[in-house]
Amino acid sequence: MRDHDNSLTPEERxxxxxxxxxxxxxxxxxxxxxxxxxxLARLLVAAHWAPSVGFMQPxxxxxxxxxxxxxxxxxxxxxxxxEAALMFExxxxxxxKALKLEGILDAPLNLCITCDRDRAGPVxxxxxxxxxxxxxxxxxxVQNLWLAARAEGLGVGWVSxxxxxxxxxxxxxxEKVVPVAYLCxxxxxxxxxxxxxxxxxxRKRLPIEELVSIDSLSGAQALSPEFLAALRQAQDQxxxxxxxxxxx
Amino acid sequence: MRDHDNSLTPEERxxxxxxxxxxxxxxxxxxxxxxxxxxLARLLVAAHWAPSVGFMQPxxxxxxxxxxxxxxxxxxxxxxxxEAALMFExxxxxxxKALKLEGILDAPLNLCITCDRDRAGPVxxxxxxxxxxxxxxxxxxVQNLWLAARAEGLGVGWVSxxxxxxxxxxxxxxEKVVPVAYLCxxxxxxxxxxxxxxxxxxRKRLPIEELVSIDSLSGAQALSPEFLAALRQAQDQxxxxxxxxxxx
Numbered sequence: 001m002r003d004h005d006n007s008l009t010p011e012e013r014x015x016x017x018x019x020x021x022x023x024x025x026x027x028x029x030x031x032x033x034x035x036x037x038x039x040l041a042r043l044l045v046a047a048h049w050a051p052s053v054g055f056m057q058p059x060x061x062x063x064x065x066x067x068x069x070x071x072x073x074x075x076x077x078x079x080x081x082x083e084a085a086l087m088f089e090x091x092x093x094x095x096x097k098a099l100k101l102e103g104i105l106d107a108p109l110n111l112c113i114t115c116d117r118d119r120a121g122p123v124x125x126x127x128x129x130x131x132x133x134x135x136x137x138x139x140x141x142v143q144n145l146w147l148a149a150r151a152e153g154l155g156v157g158w159v160s161x162x163x164x165x166x167x168x169x170x171x172x173x174x175e176k177v178v179p180v181a182y183l184c185x186x187x188x189x190x191x192x193x194x195x196x197x198x199x200x201x202x203r204k205r206l207p208i209e210e211l212v213s214i215d216s217l218s219g220a221q222a223l224s225p226e227f228l229a230a231l232r233q234a235q236d237q238x239x240x241x242x243x244x245x246x247x248x
Numbered sequence: 249m250r251d252h253d254n255s256l257t258p259e260e261r262x263x264x265x266x267x268x269x270x271x272x273x274x275x276x277x278x279x280x281x282x283x284x285x286x287x288l289a290r291l292l293v294a295a296h297w298a299p300s301v302g303f304m305q306p307x308x309x310x311x312x313x314x315x316x317x318x319x320x321x322x323x324x325x326x327x328x329x330x331e332a333a334l335m336f337e338x339x340x341x342x343x344x345k346a347l348k349l350e351g352i353l354d355a356p357l358n359l360c361i362t363c364d365r366d367r368a369g370p371v372x373x374x375x376x377x378x379x380x381x382x383x384x385x386x387x388x389x390v391q392n393l394w395l396a397a398r399a400e401g402l403g404v405g406w407v408s409x410x411x412x413x414x415x416x417x418x419x420x421x422x423e424k425v426v427p428v429a430y431l432c433x434x435x436x437x438x439x440x441x442x443x444x445x446x447x448x449x450x451r452k453r454l455p456i457e458e459l460v461s462i463d464s465l466s467g468a469q470a471l472s473p474e475f476l477a478a479l480r481q482a483q484d485q486x487x488x489x490x491x492x493x494x495x496x
Contacts (some may be wrong), residue, residue, distance in 0.1 A: 006439055008399050012263025015256050016399040019264045020294050020392055041456075041478035045486045046268050048456050051394070053408060055445040057453070061460045062467075069463055084376040096373065114465065120451065125344065126408045128332040132383070133408045136428070139387035144268050146299065146388075147395070151261040151492070153254060160301060160374045160381045172464035180384070191254055197303040203368065205305070208289075208296050212309045215317055216420035217362065219310075230289035238293050244399070 010246045017244030019147045022191055026155030029188040030106040039152045040109070043185075046148035047113065052137035054125030058117065059141045059180075062171055064110035069170060073182070074104045076166045077159060084161055099200065102159045107184035112167070113142050118176045138180040145183075155188035194239075208235045258494045265492030267398045270439055274403030277436040278354040287400050288357070291433075294396035295361065300385035302373030306365065307389045307428075310419055312358035317418060321430070322352045324414045325407060332409055347448065350407045355432035360415070361390050366424045386428040393431075403436035456483045 008016070044061050052058060064070055081101065088096045104110060115138040127133040142158070149156045159182045167179045197203055208231045213219025223231070237243040256264070292309055300306060312318055329349065336344045352358060363386040375381040390406070397404045407430045415427045445451055456479045461467025471479070485491040 007401055008263050008266055009259065011257065011259045012266055013399040015260025015263030016267045016395055017290070017294065018256055018260055020396065021297050023297075023299070025299050037475050037478045038482070041475070041482040042265070042492055044460060044479065045456055045482040045491060046265065048454075048459065048483070049269050049271075049486055049491075050391070051271070051273050051406065055443055055451040055453075057451075057459075059459060060465060062465060063460065063462050066463045080377045084373075087371045087376055099373075101374070123335045125332075125347075125445070125450065126349070128335055128409060129328050129411055130408050132380075135380070136383075136387045136390075139384045140391040140394075142384075143298070143388040143391040144395075147264055147392075148268065148492075151256050151264040153256075158299065160378050161376060163377055172466055174465070177465060195303055197373070202373065203303040203305075205303075206296075208293055211296065211305075211307060212292060212311065214311050215314045217308060217310060217422070217425060218420055227285050227289070230285045231292065234286070234289040234293040235296070238297055243293060243297075244290055244396075 014245045015151065018241065019150045021238045021241055021243050023146055023150040024155065024191050024195065026157045026184070026188055027100045027103050027196065029155060029190055029192070030103045030184065030186040031189055032108055033187045034108050035154065035186065039154070042152065043145050043148045047141040047145040050137065050141035050144045052140070053127045053133040054120060056120045056124050056134055056137060058115045058119040058134045059138050060114045060116060062112040062114065064112060070104055070110055072170055073110065073167070076162050076170070077102050077104060080161045080163055095202065101161060103157050103184040104159065107157070107186035109185045111183045111185055112171055112179050113138060113145070113181045113183065114173060115178045115180050116176060117178065135178060135180060142181045142183070149185060153187065154185055155191065157184040158182070159184060262493045263399065266489065267395045269486045269489055269491050271394055271398040272403065272439050273444065274405045274432070274436055275348045275351050275444065277403060277438055277440070278351045278432065278434040279437055280356055281435045282356050283402065283434065287402070290400065291393050291396045295389040295393035298385065298389035298392045300388070301375045301381040302368060304368045304372050304382055304385060306363045306367040306382045307386050308362045308364060310360040310362065312360060318352055318358055320418055321358065321410070321415070324410050324418070325350050325352060328409045328411055343450065349409060351405050351432040352407065355405070355434035357433045359431045359433055360419055360427050361386060361393070361429045361431065362421060363426045363428050364424060365426065383426060383428060390429045390431070397433060401435065402433055403439065405432040406430070407432060
């Protein structure tokens with residue numbers, strides 16, 4: 001028997017929005033405390049309930065626990081990060097070098113979410129014209145897990161400064177399996193109030209109204225004043241953590 | 249002032265899980281009723297609060313409202329879908345042809361979420377080694393919006409059977425802008441109890457324990473009996489809509 005009731009309660013709805021606006025990319029606040037097994041199981045099932053092209057479910061979840069293996073991933077990060085720093089110029093490079101961009105050894109768990117491009121054979125419903133749809137499905141699983149972690153009080157950090165081939169080698173991935181996301185997961189001392197890169201002056205949050213247009217990217221047709229006001233109010237509520245709250 | 253409280257209430261937490269397990273890829277249940285502007289604004293801001301590599305926020309949101317334009321997108325879908333059908337063999341082709349795979353003209357709103365690969369210049373923090381990270385960020389925005397829609401009682405369907413170049417042409421996208429997701433959005437008659445492709449016998453849900461391994465994809469190290477039981481219980485709870493409910 002499944003749940004056929006259409007509507008979430010106002011508090012449930014607000015829970016979804018709270019998870020969305022208070023979710024952070026965690027690098028520095030991890031605690032060593034272990035993650036409860038039932039909590040981890042819920043995260044993985046939340047990921048598994050993501051949408052997937054042709055119901056392909058192309059994902060696999062590799063729990064990276066071995067300390068020596070994690071030290072090798074950390075080493076791969078250090079190498080890539082040194083290469084990355086050289087791509088920035090002047091003060092931007094100094095600013096880059098001062099950022100902590102991973103919690104590989106700090107977090108009690110690392111998790112690699114992969115995409116098996118052969119999971120459902122060569123022809124996949126919905127992937128016939130946009131071949132990256134299976135990678136996109138896998139990212140939906142990552143985001144589900146990230147939000148579920150936030151709801152469980154767990155922080156997640158996505159480490160993307162890695163050589164993909166080295167990561168494949170370390171995790172024993174076959175040719176057709178892509179390591180889409182390498183995640184650090186654990187309890188946190190606290191969740192930061194806003195994105196760390198914003199707080200550290202790397203880049204600002206863009207106003208939502210600059211990102212919305214009608215019928216084409218150039219947006220010759222203007223948004224109505226009412227809709228503009230609604231967009232600004234929603235962005236303001238997100239900044240204050242009240243998005244989706246009834247009578248905020 | 250932002251919300252610094254770490255924890256969601258049990259009901260809020262359950263709301264997040266309910267949105268995740270009851271979210272559907274909607275093709276056939278759209279109602280023509282318009283979407284409230286404040287509701288749409290919340291969806292877009294939820295998407296805008298997705299994680300993005302280097303806080304790049306590469307997304308834009310094109311509300312596709314013009315009927316003639318939507319008819320052209322529908323035509324592009326019909327063409328691609330006829331090509332797709334030919335890629336399947338025998339009874340699978342018949343089964344494919346019997347599926348309704350889009351609600352472009354049925355839904356009151358279409359939305360294209362794009363990724364501007366030049367949004368933050370050529371060198372982006374975190375995109376230096378995996379160049380697709382900005383596309384992945386955009387998919388995180390799609391999934392946020394999809395879950396927010398579910399919480400608002402709105403259905404979303406992702407139409408991926410489209411020629412990307414034709415879609416770029418129709419929406420006036422410049423070279424460096426990728427149309428990551430073309431979505432149909434609207435109120436629904438009802439949400440299906442489970443994934444439509446599963447109900448129609450296209451493909452089954454995989455058991456979660458077959459997707460989880462330790463330290464390598466081949467998973468020489470077995471999962472503990474306790475963790476296996478936790479995974480199976482969580483999958484069972486997801487099937488019954490009770491995932492993340494306290495004392496389910």
